Structure formats: C-alpha cells, structure tokens
Amino acid sequence: MRRRPRPVPLACLLACLCGCAGPRPRAPAQPAELVIGRSITIDSRVLGETRRVNVYTPPGHESQPLPVLYMPDGGMNEDFHHITGIVQVSTMNGTMRPFLVVGIENTERRRDLTGPTTDPEDRKIAPRVGGSAEFRRFIREELMPEIQQRYPTTEETAIVGESLAGLFALETFLREPDLFDIYIAIDPSAWWDRGSLAREAAARLQQPGQPPRTLYLATSDEQDMQQHVQVVVDALRQVDPPGVRWHYQPMPEERHGTIFHAAALRAFRTVLAPAAGGAKPGEPTSP
Numbered sequence: 001m002r003r004r005p006r007p008v009p010l011a012c013l014l015a016c017l018c019g020c021a022g023p024r025p026r027a028p029a030q031p032a033e034l035v036i037g038r039s040i041t042i043d044s045r046v047l048g049e050t051r052r053v054n055v056y057t058p059p060g061h062e063s064q065p066l067p068v069l070y071m072p073d074g075g076m077n078e079d080f081h082h083i084t085g086i087v088q089v090s091t092m093n094g095t096m097r098p099f100l101v102v103g104i105e106n107t108e109r110r111r112d113l114t115g116p117t118t119d120p121e122d123r124k125i126a127p128r129v130g131g132s133a134e135f136r137r138f139i140r141e142e143l144m145p146e147i148q149q150r151y152p153t154t155e156e157t158a159i160v161g162e163s164l165a166g167l168f169a170l171e172t173f174l175r176e177p178d179l180f181d182i183y184i185a186i187d188p189s190a191w192w193d194r195g196s197l198a199r200e201a202a203a204r205l206q207q208p209g210q211p212p213r214t215l216y217l218a219t220s221d222e223q224d225m226q227q228h229v230q231v232v233v234d235a236l237r238q239v240d241p242p243g244v245r246w247h248y249q250p251m252p253e254e255r256h257g258t259i260f261h262a263a264a265l266r267a268f269r270t271v272l273a274p275a276a277g278g279a280k281p282g283e284p285t286s287p
Contacts, residue, residue: 036084037101042146046138047107053143054103055151056084058091066100067156068147069272070139070180072113072165074103079260083160086265096272099158102147104139113164115171117193132168136176158182158272162260164189170232171197173215174204182214182271186263187256190228198231205239212243216271218263220254247271 037056044051054074057066069087073079080103090096106112110126112135123129147153157180161169166188173183174197190198217233219225233248247270251259 036081040146040150042142044138044142046134046142049107051107051138051143052105053146054080054105055147056080056087056101056103057151058088058098061091061098063152064098065152065154066098067154067158068102068144069099069158069160070102070104070143071159072104072135072161072168073106073109074101075105078106079103079162082261083264086261086268090265090268090272094274096268097274099272100147100151100153102143104143110164113161113168114192115175115197118196119192119194122192132171135168136172136179140176140179156181158184160184160186160264160267161188162186162263163256164192167192167197170215170217173213174201177213178211180213182216184216184264184267184271186218186267187220187222187225187259188217188229189225190232191224195228195231198228198235201232202235202239205235205241205244210241210243213245214271215244215246216249216267217247218249218251218259218267220256220259221252222256225256226250245271 037054039052039054042051042053052075054076071079071083074083080101083103084101087096087099087101091098108126108128108131111128111131113132114122114129115132116130117123144157159169159172159180159182161167161184163186166185167190169183169185170188170190172179173185215236217229219229229248236244236246247267249263249266249270251263254262
C-alpha cells in the first residue's frame, strides 16, 4: 500500500526559503569621529578663565621634537582647520618644515588681540578691549610651558595671525620681540588706536638688545591695512635692525576676507621652508 507523503510543516518551509534568500543585510555601521588633533584645557590664573587649546601634529612626526607654530583664532570653528590643512600638505610636499600647530580658541577675541586705545570708536567694537599684554603673559607663562611639558618640542617658535590676530602678532614683534622667533602678520589691523603701533615702529626697532627674529607681512586691497603696514615697512628699511629678517608681500588681488589662506601658504613657503632661500630680507616676495 502506497504511503501518502507527509505535509511539510510551515515553519520548516519558511526556514528553507529564508536560507535560499541569502544572508540577511547587516545593520549599517555607526559613523566614526574624524580626529585631526587633540584639545587640552588650561585653567589660566593670568586670564582668570579656562582656555581651550587645539594641537595638531603632522602625520609621521608624532615622536620627534618639533618647532611650534602658535595661532590665535585657533578654534575648531575659527582658523584651525584650514591652517592645519596647509601645514599638512606643505609638510608632505616638502615646501615647509613640520611644525606642531597650537591653536588658541577665543573667549573674548577683541579683548585679547588688541592693545590699549585712545580712540573712542575702537572701544565700540566690544565691551572690553586692550588686553593684549595679558594675553601675551598667558602665552609666555602658562601656554608655552604646558606645550613643552606635553609634547616633544624644539626651542623654535612662530606665530601666525590675520586681521586682529595679525595686529597681535605685529604688536608682539615690536613690543615683546623675544616671545617668538618668527612672526607672520597677514592684513594686520594696524589702524587700531589711530595707527599708533605703526608710528612707534622706528623707535622700537632702534631699542638696544633687539633679538634675532623674522617678520612676514602681507596686505590685501584694504587701504587701511596697506597704509599703516607701509609705515612699518618704511621703518624697517630706515632702521635696518641687525638680525631682523623681514618680508613684505602686497597682495592687491585679495580682499580682507580672502587673503588668509593664500598668504599663509606663501608665508610658510618663505619663512618656514626646509632650507634657506626665497626673498632677501626687506624685499617683497614675487606674486
């Protein structure tokens, strides 16, 4: 007597069908964070506040002592990304030496980057201005020792800044010239306090005991920037201070809002280059 085939249970049939359909799609991986550096905080007694600092090391140079490039306006939503991008590419293609980049995030930008002023119009830009001397003291007494303790560094230091940060770099070059070895001031707001910093340049450059240092200046098509920087350039030519190398690069094709990236690239190739070269002191670099 022929036996009737037993019915296949529905659960088994579904299992077979699922097996034939191939592996189940995996859940999408969670996105990972992009990390380009490290952030540290410093509880500053000088400034009476906590300051965040962003630090970038060019890839492949993590264990070797590096010179340090300090930058105001160094927050993640400020100029840190595009300056570290220039450093990364320029280090990889050999047009500049590797530098540790230390970006200082702002809390009260117009307070920290400006010196005292007698112009009532200047005082309208922020509730507090004129704190550049204290900001330099923070860099000298608190930030630099912290960086030297945390990272392998050489003794060489540089600063780069644009606009008010360029004013701060230029003011430091003239008033506390031993703080950095290399100063890069791009479109500095030297109109501050009716141009008093530019007018005192010649006298400050003639003070005894001037340390060796390098200055790179660049200006856009902004007349206010050009005319006051030209006073500084004239003082440099007139005094010709020994041991001071300087470069002035007018960039009339750039506006104040576009000059930083283009000028920083040119400045790094000129004064942070791997080997000596480029323009002679006091001569504009060619466009």
